[in-house]
Amino acid sequence: MQKIKTAVVGASGYTGMELLRLLLMHPNAELTCVTSRQYAGQPLSSVFPRFSQMAGSEVAFTEPDAETIKASGAEIAFLALPHGVAAAYATALLELGVKVIDLSADFRLNDPDVYEEFYGAVHPAQELLKEAVYGMPELPQRSEAIAKARLIASPGCYPTSIILPLVPLLQNGLIDPQSIVTCSMSGVSGAGKSSNVLFSFCEANESVRAYSAPKHRHLSEIEQELSIAASEPVAMSFTPHLVPTHNGICTTTSAKLIGSPESIGKALEAAYADKEFVRLLGEGSTADTKNVTRTNFIDIGWAVDERTGRVLLFSAEDNLGKGAAGQAVQSFNLVAGLPTQAGLQNI
CATH class of the missing domain: 3.40.50.720 (NAD(P)-binding Rossmann-like Domain)
Structure with missing residues (x-):
């Protein structure tokens, strides 16, 4: 072998x-x-x-x-x-x-x-x-670019949970690019092995708080990739939150709907039906971190709020898995000419 x-x-x-x-x-x-x-x-x-x-x-x-x-x-x-x-x-x-x-x-x-x-x-x-190639294999033509690259920039954890649900909708003109608002919640491991007292057990346990608002560093790569998908500059609001779990990210994104409600599911299906690590939950379903931790999956659900004319996108992933190490191993597989799922199917 x-x-x-x-x-x-x-x-x-x-x-x-x-x-x-x-x-x-x-x-x-x-x-x-x-x-x-x-x-x-x-x-x-x-x-x-x-x-x-x-x-x-x-x-x-x-x-x-x-x-x-x-x-x-x-x-x-x-x-x-x-x-x-x-x-x-x-x-x-x-x-x-x-x-x-x-x-x-x-x-x-x-x-x-x-x-x-x-x-x-x-x-x-x-x-x-x-x-450098931005290493999100599920994006259009990105797998081919990763396979040929000698330098791959593996995406951040928050960006993965935000970019993947939004890109098909922006590419198909189904949402207003300037109306995007995102709130994400991450487990404490996302801060790394930090000596900062704010990430200690007694400070983080039994508590939820926003941080790094309104300009979290990951916003830069999120807006970059969304702008590419929309073919115009995208500026959005992003508020991350710290929650008292070890790992996992849960993200809710909303944007003004331009297309029909039915077009949301069709666009996501067309983009990800053959992507091994994207699981589409369907309309009316929300994503749960307990189903993705210790895996390389990202789960995506959605709903349309007819009262406000906005689409709601729900995603969940493991910040250490699909949001970091797992996604990097996907790129490793592509560079090495291996099946995308190698080493990631039974983790």
């Missing part, structure tokens, strides 16, 4: 751990290098006892160094690093001939000025922005 030698850079965070879980169980992946400054020298099975006795769990963490990653034989490297840090590793690895799937925000935006506006710093590798 074909085995693709693979590295995970920054493997000690929540997303990194989920990547490790998926890759250790992937029939076509061979972990040859995992990096973490904090755990350098320790085997995976020591840092993450849940992986003990799994093939590959004997691999030891190393310092994050491009030459070491290349020397491990890795053909593809996942970057589970903070924005602003990932770009330097991507540049070095690409120069060494290692393909890169970046889970940070460093290559998601086409415009370096937008990156600077939302992330507060000059983009560290602007020459690579035109080359």
Whole structure:
């Protein structure tokens, strides 16, 4: 069986751990290098006892160094690093001939000025922005582009839950592009292994609150991809909320309906009927995080509010799965010429 030698850079965070879980169980992946400054020298099975006795769990963490990653034989490297840090590793690895799937925000935006506006710093590798492919395989022609790419920008968790329900409607002119309002709720793991007291158990448990409003960083890539779908600039309202669960995202989006109510379901079916990880729930059905956590599925339902003339879109996904590690593995499969579902069907 074909085995693709693979590295995970920054493997000690929540997303990194989920990547490790998926890759250790992937029939076509061979972990040859995992990096973490904090755990350098320790085997995976020591840092993450849940992986003990799994093939590959004997691999030891190393310092994050491009030459070491290349020397491990890795053909593809996942970057589970903070924005602003990932770009330097991507540049070095690409120069060494290692393909890169970046889970940070460093290559998601086409415009370096937008990156600077939302992330507060000059983009560290602007020459690579035109080359990077936004890695959402379900978007039109995106699977083909991902398969040919050497640098893939894996989307953010909130954007995945918002973009996928909206793109078919915008492409078909079924909603007013300037009327979109979205509210999302995410589990606390979405903040990463943060030392911020606001994400501690006592602060987050038994509490729900909005944050990063009105200009969450993910809004930049959401508006970029929706503008492409609508063929015009899209500006929207997005309010994220923190809820006391470990993982999962539940999103409700509304927009002014232009098309007929029946056209909503038809557009979604036409776009996603053959997409393995998009489950359409039908009109009048809402999405529930308990049905998608620990999977790579996104569930989408919808309803039409005839009283206000707006369509309501409901979606749910695992922020660590379809919103991060799972979607990155989808891109890995495409780059490696494997079936899209490889390693993701029974997770």
